[in-house]
Amino acid sequence: MTPRAPYVLLCAAALMGSHAAAQKPDAIYDEAKVPKYSLPDPLVMNNGERVRDASIWTSRRRPEILEIYRTEVYGRSPERPASMAFDVDSVERHALGGRAVRKQITICVAAGTGTLKMKALIYLPTGATKPVPLFLALSFVGNEAVSADPGVALGDRWVRDAVSNEMVKQRAPEASRGSSAQQWQLDQILGHGYGLATVFYGDIEPDFVGGMKYGVRSLFLKPGQTEPAADDWGAIAAWSWGLSRTMDYVETDRDIDAARVAVMGHSRLGKAALWAGAQDTRFSMVISNESGEGGAAISRRLYGERTKDLNTRFPHWFDGNFKRYSDHEDRMPFDSHMLLALIAPRALYVSSAEEDRWSDPRGEFLGAVNAGPVYELLGEKALTAEAMPGLHQPVGHTVRYHIRAGKHDVTAYDWEQYLKFADVQWSHKAQSP
Ligand code: GTR
Numbered sequence: 001m002t003p004r005a006p007y008v009l010l011c012a013a014a015l016m017g018s019h020a021a022a023q024k025p026d027a028i029y030d031e032a033k034v035p036k037y038s039l040p041d042p043l044v045m046n047n048g049e050r051v052r053d054a055s056i057w058t059s060r061r062r063p064e065i066l067e068i069y070r071t072e073v074y075g076r077s078p079e080r081p082a083s084m085a086f087d088v089d090s091v092e093r094h095a096l097g098g099r100a101v102r103k104q105i106t107i108c109v110a111a112g113t114g115t116l117k118m119k120a121l122i123y124l125p126t127g128a129t130k131p132v133p134l135f136l137a138l139s140f141v142g143n144e145a146v147s148a149d150p151g152v153a154l155g156d157r158w159v160r161d162a163v164s165n166e167m168v169k170q171r172a173p174e175a176s177r178g179s180s181a182q183q184w185q186l187d188q189i190l191g192h193g194y195g196l197a198t199v200f201y202g203d204i205e206p207d208f209v210g211g212m213k214y215g216v217r218s219l220f221l222k223p224g225q226t227e228p229a230a231d232d233w234g235a236i237a238a239w240s241w242g243l244s245r246t247m248d249y250v251e252t253d254r255d256i257d258a259a260r261v262a263v264m265g266h267s268r269l270g271k272a273a274l275w276a277g278a279q280d281t282r283f284s285m286v287i288s289n290e291s292g293e294g295g296a297a298i299s300r301r302l303y304g305e306r307t308k309d310l311n312t313r314f315p316h317w318f319d320g321n322f323k324r325y326s327d328h329e330d331r332m333p334f335d336s337h338m339l340l341a342l343i344a345p346r347a348l349y350v351s352s353a354e355e356d357r358w359s360d361p362r363g364e365f366l367g368a369v370n371a372g373p374v375y376e377l378l379g380e381k382a383l384t385a386e387a388m389p390g391l392h393q394p395v396g397h398t399v400r401y402h403i404r405a406g407k408h409d410v411t412a413y414d415w416e417q418y419l420k421f422a423d424v425q426w427s428h429k430a431q432s433p
Pocket residue numbers: 015016018019022266267268269291292293305
């Protein structure tokens with residue numbers, strides 16, 4: 001981390017590039033080399049009893065799986081803080097040439113020994129006569145990168161240097177406005193009658209080893225504690241926690257329909273979205289865009305990225321206990337299908353990209369398929385496709401999946417599918433302006 005590195009435009013492309021570079025020569029990319037494995041049964045309790053009905057799932061098995069994930073994977077997050085304030089920094093009712101209402105809100109959370117401030121940017125379609133459903137997603141870059149809108153406040157804390165790909169502490173430049181607009185597809189979202197809310201993930205904790213001291217986790221250290229305990233939350237859990245705190249604000253905003261909020265995320269932020277959706281049932285829909293290893297992909301397949309890769313390259317993401325599973329995926333008392341099952345019976349969309357082998361597309365698909373028995377137990381349709389669908393052929397109902405051509409990214413095609421899915425799941429029709 002170089003605090004005074006020369007400014008270079010931060011863009012999501014830098015991050016996508018780093019992902020490709022991460023792929024190791026010895027990674028398994030051949031199905032024939034995927035070992036045989038058997039998955040833990042999400043419907044068998046820790047004591048060996050079978051879960052036979054929805055009430056036992058909800059009252060006993062679901063909490064057990066949450067506890068496994070809190071102890072072994074993402075770490076334990078603090079409860080919702082008692083004290084929060086939502087400062088309305090600005091409301092512009094004719095943003096984007098009159099197409100959107102733009103709100104900028106500072107979410108102030110009394111967290112542990114200090115205060116966390118997150119800047120939320122919210123766009124809602126104009127002309128709505130009732131509260132609108134919303135997509136909520138953290139950004140890799142900053143609020144100003146979502147659109148070229150000159151009214152968005154420039155981030156003033158962390159930016160990612162496009163050359164070193166490291167996070168540096170400085171103000172986002174004018175030139176970064178709209179730099180990741182392709183990944184957001186704001187026009188499509190508004191056109192469907194939905195809103196978009198986003199917070200820069202660096203507001204919660206900047207993403208590097210040692211970033212903890214600048215983020216919310218440091219506020220919860222006990223006196224004298226400098227390192228997290230083995231089951232203390234990692235950075236992914238902190239980002240998820242930030243999503244839930246943003247939802248706390250959303251529930252107070254009468255222009256938004258809090259019963260129809262989708263939490264969405266790409267890649268590491270897809271992992272964060274899944275964990276937020278798993279824990280926080282206020283999210284009625286969860287969208288994992290190429291969340292890969294440590295997200296939707298089955299770890300036991302060892303295809304592409306492995307647990308050890310996560311633990312060595314990103315030791316700050318997961319908790320201390322998770323390190324025990326490097327090279328020992330077979331010992332996991334969980335796998336991604338159980339994480340996805342925590343979202344049941346709510347709407348779940350998992351997506352992959354053909355060239356994103358590092359994230360293991362088939363593993364992501366199988367994670368969604370194997371969450372099926374829990375969806376069925378709860379009276380929802382499972383993803384039953386026997387074989388992986390072809391490119392651009394989304395499958396499933398309550399649990400839906402697609403794989404598209406191309407690289408690790410969020411594209412217009414991905415958004416088109418999420419919006420159609422939301423239209424069906426939320427039975428929503430855009431109001432004409
Ligand atoms: C990669 C990492 C993945 C994924 C990705 C990203 O380098 O190996 O697990 O999270 O970063 O967030 O772009």
